[in-house]
Amino acid sequence: MPKLQIGDVTARLPIIQGGMAVRISMAPLATAVAEAGGVGTIAGSGMEPSELAAEVRKARRATSGVLAVNVMVAVRKFKELVQAAIAEGIDLVIAGAGFSRDVFTWCREAAVPMVPIVGSERVAKLAERFGASAVVVEGCDAGGHLGTEEHLMDLLPRIVGAVDIPVIGAGGVVTGADIKRVLDAGASGVQMGSRFVATEECSASDGMKRMYVEATEDDIVLVRSPVGLPGRALRNPFQERASRGVYPKRPPCRSCLKECGKEYCIITELEMAQRGDVEGGLVFAGASAASVHDITTVAELMRRLQDEWRAAEEGAA
Ligand SMILES: Cc1cc2nc3c(=O)[nH]c(=O)nc-3n(C[C@H](O)[C@H](O)[C@H](O)COP(=O)(O)O)c2cc1C
Secondary structure (H helix, E strand, C coil), X not given: CCCEEXXXXXXXXXXXXXXXXXXXXXXXXXXXXXXXXXXXXEECCCCCHHHHHHHHHHHHHHCCCEEEEEEECCXXXXXXXXXXXXXXXXXEEEEECCCCCHHHHHHHHXXXXXXXXXXXHHHHHHHHHHCCCCEEEECCCCCEECCCCCCHHHHHHHHXXXXXXXXXXXXXXXCHHHHHHHHHCCCCEEEECHHHHCECCCCCCHHHHHHHHHCCHXXXXXXXXCCCCEEEEECCHHHXXXXXXXXXXCCCCCCCECCCCCCCCHHHHHHHHHHCCCCCCCCECCHHHHHCCXXXXXXXXXXXXXXXXXXXXXXXX
């Protein structure tokens, strides 16, 4: 597989493990991915800056591979979280769920490449103008908060044509053949979330991992998030009640978002699923969760992705 170059950071494989909050992609997952040659991402949203700093420190001590932090622009402590990760020696900053001009300045001052998640050509061009080192393009099949209704393979070629920086495709990538499809469309790499949830190193609860493995296409749904964006998730009692406008009241409010619809607490619901309450909590997942059939180790998954990519390349030759 080709290497992934973002600014002066090089990963041996063009695979970014997407940041997944709250506490789903932590040091063990990010370290394993970085050790296997990809980019391992720790998600900071929903954590205190001191907790994120400790997590980055743990991962940094365990690997010299490429580590990223992912923070949602929508969280109130966005600046503190990004700066805590930079102070601990993170290699890349990835930011989604909103657009921040300031983060480009913080990253430039620290000489850390900044990679925003974008859902349109307009925002991709804006990001390039502000100094983005690459962009992640997330299609509507992705897990978590969604910024577009377009599928990755429709959006990707237009964004590749609109900017001169590396473009990373996300949403619906599960196999090495998927990676080939995205790279053939002009991307320099892929970002994968759902497939990494079903790994031993992921910090999601066993119940959440099992839900992924058992999910069928009928289980993949959209849910309104108080962040103001739709989110892709797995069907469960929480989501079914939410789809009828019935939301749990779980005080006290931690004022964690800059702006919150307050229908429910997104951080609390995501934390509940991460800890094992997969009926009462919100189980974010991409449409690709329906194609995830086993829980494996990161090393085995990364081997498998390379074998599948090679087979797809040879098949096409
Ligand atoms: C459980 C879960 C939590 C996620 N949390 C975040 C997050 O905190 N920030 C973010 O930018 N993206 C988040 N995402 C999106 C992923 O980083 C990734 O871009 C997406 O899952 C790619 O689509 P895929 O699941 O089809 O691979 C999340 C995805 C999942 C499945």
